[in-house]
Amino acid sequence: MLLSRLEKLAAQEDVKIEDRVLRQIVEISGGSSRDAESYLGKLISLGEKKITAEKAALVLPHSDIGQVLDFIDYLINSDTKGAVEFINSFIEEGGDISYFYRQVLSFLRKMLLLKLGGKLAEEVKIDMLPEFQDKLYGLSRKLTQFRLQLILERWLAVESNWRSSDLWQLPLELAVVEITTENKDMSDNQAVSNFNIQDN
Secondary structure (H helix, E strand, C coil), rough: CCCHHHHHHEEEECCCECCHHHHHHHCCCCCCHHHHHHHHHHHHHCCCCCEEEECCCCCCCCCCCCHHHHHHHHHHHHHHHHHHHHHHHHHHHCCHHHHHHHHHHHHHHHHHHHHCCCCHHHHHHCCCCHHHHHHHHHHHHCCCCCHHHHHHHHHHHHHHHHHCCCHHHHHHHHHHHHHHHHHHHHHHHHHHHHHHHHHC
């Protein structure tokens, strides 16, 4: 497990790191060993023999996986207003919007792996806290694989659009509007289809 590897690397450097800090690294790295080791290296570079959560906050990006999953829930439920307000509140509170974008992308990918099933779905469970696993599973069940693919494609387009915008939140807001409007249109079409089937 990634958590065990981080513990081993920290011990090799003779640095004591609080367990909750190591778990935070696992969460913000999205299960990526390369990213996790990079964050660990930043902590070790502080030159402290003991790294507390307070000291870690100096170098680790703010992460709230619960917030990321709540935002994805806004997208799935076609809550345009809620999602756009979330983005602007996040920026106003000093959040790293680029990092948040990558986290959303990472969890959308995890949802796709769950849809594909098999060993890929099992990989999603690795290094993810049970409470977040449950919520992620719940969100993935609300979507078809096709609908999830469309959301991923729209969200991926944000990165290239950033280069042509002076407002960091604008490409995200446009993606939210496209995703939620598309979701609503698909739901409406499905409802009409179901009505026609019953009418026949």
